[in-house]
Amino acid sequence: MTERLIDRFDAVLSDLDGVVYAGPHAIPGAPEILRGLAADGMPVIYVTNNASRSVDTVAAHLTDLGVPTEPDGVVSSAQAGAELLAGRVPAGTRVLVTGSQALADVVEAAGLVPVRSQAEEPRAVIQGFDPALGWAALAEAAYTLADPDVLWVATNTDLTIPQARGLAPGNGTLVAAVRAAAGRPPLVAGKPEAPIFRTAAQRAGSARPVVLGDRLDTDIRGGNAAGFATVAVLTGVDTVHTILAACTAERPDHVVETLDGLLEPYPEVVAEACDGGHVARCGAAQAETDGSRLLVRGARSDLDSWRAACAAWWAAHPDTDVPHAPEPEWEPAA
Template identity: 65%
Template sequence: MLLFAHDAILSDLDGVVYAGPYAIEGAPEALNRAQEEGTPVAFVTNNASRSVDAVAQHLIELGVKTDADHVVSSAQAAAELLAQRLEPGARVLITGAQALADCVEAAGLTPVWSQAEAPVAVVQGFNPKMVWENLAEAAYTLSDADVLWVASNTDFTIPKERGIAPGNGTLVNAVATATKRSPLVAGKPESPIFETAAKALKSSSPVVVGDRLDTDILGGNRAHMATALVMTGVETYESVLSAVPAERPTYIIETLDGFFEEYPQVSVEKTDNGFTATCADARAEVDGKSLNIFAENDVDGWRAATAAWWAQNPDNELPVLPENISRD
């Protein structure tokens, strides 16, 4: 089964494990089974304002067997990125929550809160209590070109109980506008957070599972890891079909139970006007800008369809869909 092709799972949270406050049906059970089968699971989150203990506790309440040692946040990844570039004990200005400061301290660095304390780096993470003075302090400090700047993530939005709100990326952009600088980014869709998670599990061949092409899959691909898109979150089969090369997953699974099935081989052949792909009993044919799918099993049909369409469009810079899609 697919699970045994990799030595660890690096899992996203929202859209994979839970949707809002509720567990996605079957997700806790699948993740627990993976661990029982001998495959460790780490949970990778871009949230830098909650401690890994708080995230682990939330997962436990939903029925997932885990602990804080198996949660990797963008705050941790940012702290490790800083530690790789700074001397032990170096002072780092915190533009974010206490959870971010705790990670910086755990990495052997010294968190500080003002330019007057002579920081040699700035680390910026999401904090819902952020005020203008915090952003200004970061901008003043970054006026020195020798000061290193690391952002935990650059998500432009964050889902909240009342809807979609501005995320850390909007706050990073405010500082970037003031300083005309760009930070190093530790979280998704960059690779450091996945490298940190794989290192924590001592994994050499992990698979990244997520529900978003532009963060989970792109980040996993950038880390040169296998990626699995699960169809329980924001993406549709049409959005996967139109994906640009950097955001194309290694695997497409309907739910996390897909890890306990054999992943069928997908074969692609060139034809006179396009490509034909087969996956188990499903077949997809691309003829110019048209796509025909012949499948009884929905996911196998789309696996074949994406393979054929991606072969037809190997280098598209923008998402592109067939002009016509027919299904038989």
């Protein structure tokens, strides 16, 4: 039997926004794939940076979309943020919650006291996404953080969030506003930090998990940091162009169009040094680069062409902190 990509792993750690759904609606085909994996005995844990909803609500939403899920099948950045706080401040500490009631509930469950005003003398601030968050709440956080001894935790710093109508501002934009006023950065609890993924892997009892995500800067960077295999799915934020240009820490191990790619054999990608440059092959496609130009022999619409392009370009630039890639030059496959 031909090995499918998913057969290389013993658990799936999946992002939600941009992988399973966009806004309130499922991404076509995603529920069927995930439901089938679970039915085959593959543990699936959903790892989300969205701190505006409880894990119970997220699990219920997934179930409504056709992916039956229990609350313990969801690991949220709200949980990660509350755990981070609980490890750094004494039980009973007042914490200013700049976010949803669901975030406040998780903070309380961690043995801390959620408050909403600087007047209540909080000794920590936790900030998470809430679509109803307004200027007054952001200002309250900034006033509180004027005291340098007050701990500040952000559940995540996603700059955008996929919605049915397109990309909308994410928690990172709101964190940036508070940071500009407070003059200092927060600790970040969720993606792209590794602990949230390690927590998910432990919950799945996994030694060889794969991280699925649509974002390089959160899902892929975090999965790589945790030492896990990563798969970029082209149903959300990032594209073949941004993946080609990715900095080293954000390069995925695999790229698939949709989750259907998990159930298919993954083509071998071979890269090697050649005549002062690098060449890579994937299927019928070939890419070569001298480190500045990138020539691809294959169809632009063929994902194998982009896989080969990434392999060649990344081999030529193995260690970079800055996203960069040329516009590929194209020729027909040999």
